[in-house]
Amino acid sequence: MLAKSLQAKKSELSKTEKQLEILSNGFFKDGSLPTFANKLKGIDQFPLRPNKIEILQINVGYMCNQVCAHCHVDAGPDRKEIMTVETMEHILDVLKTTSVNTLDLTGGAPEMNPNLRWFVEEASKLGVKDFIVRSNLTIILANKKYHDLPEFFAKHNIHVISSLPFYKREKTDKQRGDGVFDKSIKALQMLNDVGYGKEGSPLKLDLVYNPSGAFLPTDQMALEKDFKKALKEDFDIDFNNLFAITNIPISRFLDYLIASDNYEDYMNALVEAFNPKAVGNVMCTNTISVSWDGYLYDCDFNQMLGLKVASKEQHISEYNEASLSDRDIVISQHCYGCTAGSGSSCQGTVA
């Protein structure tokens, strides 16, 4: 398990310019692999344009109780970036006046933002259609003050989406840290106890699977079947859907790919699996990502690469639905991660 973030280790790869340079050089520069832009041109989809903006994905801070080996946020206990109430108020204003109907809270561990509960209460009053909190599960057991989160989420009809890389201990702990699997199982049971993921219950509990290594996810339905069977038989756990998410080659996962000499093969696999059908439904076509300090991005990955929206207004305080709907989406080679195979988004496959 990594003890520190790339940022705290002062790794070269914590710099966004370095990551973007790697993603544009080598076999993409010499033309042996097509750039993402060229690939889109080949199917007449360049520049990539948004549809109706329905989802605000809000990164409420990079602080996390875990330091996962694949984390694209480079989150961890040493990250101090936390969204303020002022920024949250701007988001509430946007909710009141735009076509956004889904809120998707992520982090870090979103629960570690001290203003999270206030924000959930306020946003709930505005009648959000789908209110998601992405929970790493272990946070629920990390401290006494988080033990009542399942009840809090249930009270506000929060849609909980949780990461669980695998239904077996070894692979989960290898990616997310020792002891993570057992705590995750306990947290899932606590969520089940208040009604999450149970048949007929309105409380939705989805799981996120991402490969624990340099390979792409396979068929989401087949994996969901395996997860459901194993978690039910071994731990009596119920959940709604499994989302298979491809690891995007940025930040810590990029660091891992390079260190393990898998980068070239992985990028080749992503390019080879390019699926034109996935392009039309990638999440940047209906989502705006908001960072802890209120800036706007096409997705959480672009946020981590420091690539702000190509729009005149780039901050939540000046959110302009019309100009955001009329922007070109900023792309680089990491975007191949969302168009490989059945496609990948924060809601799982897209094609």
Add this chain to the structure above:
Amino acid sequence: MEKTYYDPSDLKKFGKISEWNEELGSKFFEYYGKVFEEGSLKAREKSLIALAVAHTVQCPYCIDAYTGDGLKRGITKEEMMEALHVAAAIRGGASLVHGVQMMNKYDKLSM
């Protein structure tokens, strides 16, 4: 020419064999694709059989391909190793069962 017999990057070029015989190449890949579709056996089970056979025919391309395929499908390393022991048992057994032939011959030649 390369100085080694095997180059991992050759695996991606497998499709090129059709360039020198389009008809047979295409027929082979069509057949190959069909074989690995879900049928009476699950795609997962076929992947494990492929991995075991890959070790039996000692094909490094196939070992790379079906180890990766197994990981994608959530096949565990314990399942992979068990599949290999099935291959090893059959290989070992195939040698040893010929021992009966040896024994028959020995007995026939001996007074």
